[in-house]
Amino acid sequence: MTGFFTFMAAPAAGCIILALVFTYFGLHVLKREVIFVDLSLAQLAALGATLGFALEWDAHSWGAQGLSLLFIFLGALFFALVEYRFPEVSQEAVIGIVYVVGASLAIIIADRAPHAAEHIQFMLNGSILWITWTGVGTLTATAVIVGLLAWKWRKSIETWFDRKIADAGSYHRALWDFVFYALLGLVIAVSIKTAGIFLVFTLLIIPAVCATLFANNLYRQFVLGSVIGVVGSLAGLALSFSLDVPTGAMIVATFGVLFLAALGVRCFQNNRA
Numbered sequence: 001m002t003g004f005f006t007f008m009a010a011p012a013a014g015c016i017i018l019a020l021v022f023t024y025f026g027l028h029v030l031k032r033e034v035i036f037v038d039l040s041l042a043q044l045a046a047l048g049a050t051l052g053f054a055l056e057w058d059a060h061s062w063g064a065q066g067l068s069l070l071f072i073f074l075g076a077l078f079f080a081l082v083e084y085r086f087p088e089v090s091q092e093a094v095i096g097i098v099y100v101v102g103a104s105l106a107i108i109i110a111d112r113a114p115h116a117a118e119h120i121q122f123m124l125n126g127s128i129l130w131i132t133w134t135g136v137g138t139l140t141a142t143a144v145i146v147g148l149l150a151w152k153w154r155k156s157i158e159t160w161f162d163r164k165i166a167d168a169g170s171y172h173r174a175l176w177d178f179v180f181y182a183l184l185g186l187v188i189a190v191s192i193k194t195a196g197i198f199l200v201f202t203l204l205i206i207p208a209v210c211a212t213l214f215a216n217n218l219y220r221q222f223v224l225g226s227v228i229g230v231v232g233s234l235a236g237l238a239l240s241f242s243l244d245v246p247t248g249a250m251i252v253a254t255f256g257v258l259f260l261a262a263l264g265v266r267c268f269q270n271n272r273a
Contacts, residue, residue, distance in 0.1 A: 011237055011247070014131045014139055018191055018203050019229030021143045024150070025184050026208030027221055032180075034091055037079070038204045040099040041185045043106070044071040045192040046123040050106040054113045068189045071102075076181030084174035126196025129240070129247040135194055142190045146183050153179065199248045203229055206255040210262040232258050 029037060048071040052064030075098060082094050110119055156176050188200055195203070211225035236251030243250070 008237055008241065010131050010133050010136050011129050012234055013133075013136045014128060014194060015233035015237060015251070016230050017136070017139045017143050018195060018199075019207065019233050020226050021146065021187055022200070022203040023207045023211070023225035023229050024147075024222060025187070026204040027211070027218060027225065028180065029184075029204060030208050030212060034095060035205065036092065036095050036099065037181065038184065038188060039197065039201050040095045040102065041072055041075055041181065041188050042192055042197045042200050043099050043102040044068075044075040045185070045189045046197060047071050047102045047106045047109075048189075049123060049193065050109050050119065053119050054109050065189065068192065069186070072185035072189050073182055075102075076178050076185050079181050080174045080178035083177060122196070123192070124197050125246055125248040126192070126194055126199055127248075128195055128199065128251070129237075131194050138190060139194070142187060146187055149183060196248045198252050202252045202255050203233070206259050207232070210259060213262055213266045228258060228262075 025038075029035060045068040048067035048069070049064055052061070052067050055063075057064045078098065079091070079094060082089060083091050106123075107120070113119070153176075156179075191200060207225040207229035208221070210228050211221040215221040215224050232255045233251055236254035237247060239245075239254060240247040240250035
């Protein structure tokens with residue numbers, strides 16, 4: 001039992017940090033109705049990592065990290081500019097286009113590299129079980145920096161919730177759209193190699209969705225979503241260890257069960273009302 005806690009300490013800490021930061025962003029994503037933006041940004045980060053992989057750069061080198069950040073910031077700028085210049089175009093459609101094109105480019109690039117299949121699977125599922133305390137420190141530092149910036153700009157962040165306010169000045173809306181996407185992208189770029197695309201999307205959406213079923217204001221939604229995110233992550237970690245199955249996939253499946261349970265509880269409450 002002691003060995004279990006020692007081995008799982010760093011992965012558990014990493015999951016807790018990711019659950020907290022992605023719950024916060026997940027609530028914003030739901031309010032802005034850009035549900036798949038994290039998938040698209042994660043795919044752009046994976047595209048940068050895949051290009052570094054094809055160039056035979058170390059996955060944790062500054063060059064590989066820089067490529068992921070570059071593609072994410074370009075994507076954030078693209079999303080903001082398209083919504084600013086072409087408001088008649090659905091933002092979800094643009095996000096979907098970027099995702100599928102980014103995924104296709106990653107496959108094309110990886111096709112010529114050795115061990116391409118393993119790399120693609122790695123980018124999808126991550127390796128949260130093997131995160132080190134150095135990796136946990138990097139995640140923590142990123143979460144703190146992003147959290148401080150979000151707090152500093154909290155008044156402007158409020159416009160993300162109200163489309164009427166945001167539409168009052170399209171230039172300012174585009175600016176804060178870029179800031180939002182860039183901050184989310186920064187967290188994704190740091191966590192994508194550890195968590196993988198599937199787990200990133202899960203942590204961003206499922207805890208936030210479950211929280212909105214039972215809470216009405218942002219603070220309560222964040223607290224409840226964070227609790228759900230932490231519990232789901234730790235339960236998935238424990239199950240993956242005991243069943244000897246892939247960790248990322250097990251955590252995602254665990255959140256699927258929690259989501260179904262939340263729907264069931266909410267239905268029960270509605271029937272009693």
